[in-house]
Amino acid sequence: MLENFKIMWHQGKQYIPDVTTAIVPGIFRGRPVISTVKFDEAELLEICPTKAINATAIGSGDDENHTAQSLVSIDLGKCTFCGECASRFPEKIRFTKDYKISSNDRSRLIIREGDDSPIIMNSELIRKEIHRLFGKSLKLRQVSAGGDNSCEWELNASNNVQFDMSRFGIDFVASPRHADGIVITGPISENMAEPLEICYNAVPDPKIIILAGTDAISGGIFADSPAINRHFLSKYPIDLYVPGNPVHPLTFINGVLDLLRKV
Amino acid sequence: MKYIPVSNHQSVDLKLIPQLSYSEFRDVNVDLLFEAPERHCVNYFGVELDGELHLFSCIADDNSHEVNVSSTVVNPSVEYHSLTALNHNFENFEREISENFGIKYSDHPWLKPLRYPKNRFDQSSSIANHPFLRASGEELHEVGVGPIHAGIIEPGHFRFIANGEQIMHLEMQFGYQHRGIEDLFLKKRKLIERITLAENIAGDTTVGHTTAFVNLWENLSGFIPDYSLDFSRTVALELERIAIHTGDLAAICADIAYQLGNSVYGRLRTPIVNFMQEWGGNRLAKGLIRAGGINFPFTSELSLRLLEILKAFEAGFNEMSGKFFKLPSALSRMEKTGVIKYDQALEIGTVGNSAKMSGLMRDIRISHPFNLYKTAIQHTPIIKHHGDVYSRVQLRREEIWQSIGYLRTLMKSLPDSTTPPNWQLVPEPDKFIISLVEGWRGEICHCAITDSKGELEIYKIKDPSFHNWMALAQAVRNNDISDFPICNKSFNLSYCGFDL
Ligand code: SF4
Numbered sequence: 001m002l003e004n005f006k007i008m009w010h011q012g013k014q015y016i017p018d019v020t021t022a023i024v025p026g027i028f029r030g031r032p033v034i035s036t037v038k039f040d041e042a043e044l045l046e047i048c049p050t051k052a053i054n055a056t057a058i059g060s061g062d063d064e065n066h067t068a069q070s071l072v073s074i075d076l077g078k079c080t081f082c083g084e085c086a087s088r089f090p091e092k093i094r095f096t097k098d099y100k101i102s103s104n105d106r107s108r109l110i111i112r113e114g115d116d117s118p119i120i121m122n123s124e125l126i127r128k129e130i131h132r133l134f135g136k137s138l139k140l141r142q143v144s145a146g147g148d149n150s151c152e153w154e155l156n157a158s159n160n161v162q163f164d165m166s167r168f169g170i171d172f173v174a175s176p177r178h179a180d181g182i183v184i185t186g187p188i189s190e191n192m193a194e195p196l197e198i199c200y201n202a203v204p205d206p207k208i209i210i211l212a213g214t215d216a217i218s219g220g221i222f223a224d225s226p227a228i229n230r231h232f233l234s235k236y237p238i239d240l241y242v243p244g245n246p247v248h249p250l251t252f253i254n255g256v257l258d259l260l261r262k263v
Numbered sequence: 264m265k266y267i268p269v270s271n272h273q274s275v276d277l278k279l280i281p282q283l284s285y286s287e288f289r290d291v292n293v294d295l296l297f298e299a300p301e302r303h304c305v306n307y308f309g310v311e312l313d314g315e316l317h318l319f320s321c322i323a324d325d326n327s328h329e330v331n332v333s334s335t336v337v338n339p340s341v342e343y344h345s346l347t348a349l350n351h352n353f354e355n356f357e358r359e360i361s362e363n364f365g366i367k368y369s370d371h372p373w374l375k376p377l378r379y380p381k382n383r384f385d386q387s388s389s390i391a392n393h394p395f396l397r398a399s400g401e402e403l404h405e406v407g408v409g410p411i412h413a414g415i416i417e418p419g420h421f422r423f424i425a426n427g428e429q430i431m432h433l434e435m436q437f438g439y440q441h442r443g444i445e446d447l448f449l450k451k452r453k454l455i456e457r458i459t460l461a462e463n464i465a466g467d468t469t470v471g472h473t474t475a476f477v478n479l480w481e482n483l484s485g486f487i488p489d490y491s492l493d494f495s496r497t498v499a500l501e502l503e504r505i506a507i508h509t510g511d512l513a514a515i516c517a518d519i520a521y522q523l524g525n526s527v528y529g530r531l532r533t534p535i536v537n538f539m540q541e542w543g544g545n546r547l548a549k550g551l552i553r554a555g556g557i558n559f560p561f562t563s564e565l566s567l568r569l570l571e572i573l574k575a576f577e578a579g580f581n582e583m584s585g586k587f588f589k590l591p592s593a594l595s596r597m598e599k600t601g602v603i604k605y606d607q608a609l610e611i612g613t614v615g616n617s618a619k620m621s622g623l624m625r626d627i628r629i630s631h632p633f634n635l636y637k638t639a640i641q642h643t644p645i646i647k648h649h650g651d652v653y654s655r656v657q658l659r660r661e662e663i664w665q666s667i668g669y670l671r672t673l674m675k676s677l678p679d680s681t682t683p684p685n686w687q688l689v690p691e692p693d694k695f696i697i698s699l700v701e702g703w704r705g706e707i708c709h710c711a712i713t714d715s716k717g718e719l720e721i722y723k724i725k726d727p728s729f730h731n732w733m734a735l736a737q738a739v740r741n742n743d744i745s746d747f748p749i750c751n752k753s754f755n756l757s758y759c760g761f762d763l
Binding site for chain 2: 003004006007008010011014024025026027028029046047048049050080081082083084087088095142143144145146147148149150151152153154155156157160161162172174186187189190191192194195199215220221222224225226227228245246248
């Protein structure tokens with residue numbers, strides 16, 4: 001018994017007191033900032049493994065200088081956070097340590113050139129009942145559908161003694177019957193399409209869907225694989241997109257907390 | 264010559280691989296494994312080359328430190344004798360060949376679909392109708408678990424035949440995670456795309472699989488990595504081992520309802536994965552390993568930081584382990600539970616910790632050394648003999664100690680410079696290459712063949728789980744069904760690494 005106390009004493013305080021303001025160590029790749037420095041975008045577009053970088057023309061190239069102007073953007077729903085763009089073009093793209101990159105509005109995951117504002121929820125899209133019903137207690141059923149066990153790993157970590165997500169009443173449960181919603185990871189392999197749908201149907205109404213990780217949001221590097229089937233996603237409303245490869249526990253926890261907030 | 268010996272991640276001309284008649288091929292490969300525990304099949308696969316179906320068999324010889332490669336050409340309309348009938352090491356490989364190409368075997372004992380890939384030969388086979396072994400009899404019942412499991416884990420289906428509480432038989436069905444990843448390696452032509460794929464084969468083994476890929480790709484392209492690259496890969500591999508092993512100890516504690524162990528091991532993992540992030544920006548080391556260079560040099564500040572983290576980790580780890588490994592209630596759950604004996608391990612062909620737990624030496628770090636495992640690190644594998652949950656748990660504890668030691672050794676000789684990744688690496692034409700890496704689960708094997716233009720003809724991936732799942736199925740026999748979770752966790756095998 002005494003030994004147990006000693007071990008516990010030696011652990012000290014492990015939990016992160018405030019998960020909304022904690023600072024992650026090192027060089028985390030969170031929300032990117034794209035500078036307005038101009039140069040040939042073709043090379044930048046070429047290095048991205050998942051076509052997450054886009055350049056939209058804003059000038060026709062017929063102006064006085066005959067230069068076509070374009071605006072660069074990064075879609076965090078497609079980005080695998082490989083960091084290659086920032087490593088090669090540090091003057092154009094920089095990743096900040098801002099891990100609050102979830103949104104319920106898919107279009108808000110697109111970061112535009114010159115924009116350094118936080119990613120936030122679109123309160124108009126949040127269903128009214130979410131705060132009322134789930135604000136104090138949210139039980140989630142996780143479904144890995146072709147996930148590579150990295151997002152699954154981080155979702156497990158969300159409930160370790162450091163991140164301690166259950167303190168907010170957010171828990172993962174075993175049975176869909178006990179759940180208020182599902183969290184999908186992975187690009188949705190064809191062989192999981194049916195089990196996923198069965199699981200979703202087993203969750204009582206009203207319910208929410210959270211897509212965790214780049215693979216779930218867009219298919220990621222698997223987006224054009226014939227072995228995936230993302231039909232499910234076009235049938236039901238998505239309540240939250242949590243980017244990351246894998247998602248960081250703080251990204252997930254903050255995303256869900258923002259979704260549950262009173263609007 | 265009936266086969267050609269090749270070294271780990273050293274390409275050879277494809278035409279040098281002997282092509283045998285099927286019966287000779289079968290005899291040669293079965294003979295190689297006969298009464299030779301130092302040899303094991305690291306890969307055996309089919310590939311269509313010039314309109315013909317070629318089979319390549321790769322038998323590693325741990326004494327000669329080489330892999331013996333041979334090939335044959337088969338005709339899908341002919342029925343063949345299987346290699347599995349003579350040696351079970353080939354079971355899954357032949358099931359895969361049959362599933363992908365429609366090869367029929369007259370005497371394969373368990374010729375069922377393996378993973379229901381999208382492009383399987385028999386499109387009428389369906390994952391929802393797997394031909395499970397059925398049992399009849401009043402005292403027996405079946406228990407089906409999955410594909411979706413209770414916890415946050417990957418999908419797969421387990422079908423038990425039980426007599427009361429006792430498991431008589433367990434059959435596993437995979438394929439739910441199939442993402443067509445091997446095909447994507449051919450379709451996606453850019454190196455960054457392929458590296459991203461390698462990082463996503465199994466996210467818990469990001470370093471292991473990506474290292475196998477870059478070691479292969481660099482040699483195939485005639486690039487010789489410098490010390491800094493070997494260094495960073497070796498450091499990352501050992502960090503991954505510590506992190507996952509520690510997390511596994513936490514999960515095993517959870518499965519036996521030992522809350523203190525679960526919390527303490529769980530929190531001990533965090534500084535290790537956070538260090539990965541400090542180094543490369545990602546807790547699972549995605550983005551870290553690159554071909555021809557690295558974006559994140561291992562600086563002397565990082566080295567000091569790591570030594571500090573390891574010191575604190577070790578103190579906490581030793582204190583917790585001192586308690587856990589002496590706790591009678593924990594030991595009684597682990598000892599003699601889920602046993603695989605040496606002979607069984609050899610027959611199944613297990614690798615990594617699933618072999619070393621039963622006294623079977625399988626460790627690529629010593630048998631087919633790569634990166635710094637022959638130079639800076641003189642690896643001595645840790646071996647256990649009981650093959651039970653406790654052996655698997657002990658192996659983890661001791662491997663963690665060993666990895667800490669290796670990291671400390673490596674910190675004494677930091678690389679002085681690093682180069683950025685080289686995206687221009689172009690593979691040479693008409694080559695065959697095999698790349699072996701010892702990940703935390705065991706032997707990872709990547710294999711590639713290039714055509715006359717240097718394009719990939721095939722990219723073949725094998726996670727250690729491919730061999731080891733059968734060991735879990737055998738280990739749980741005659742155990743209580745309530746001990747399944749702890750058995751499963753103590754193996755901790757990959758689903759996505761199997762399904763590919
Ligand atoms: S970090 Fe994202 S946007 Fe940049 S190259 Fe990688 S995937 Fe593309």
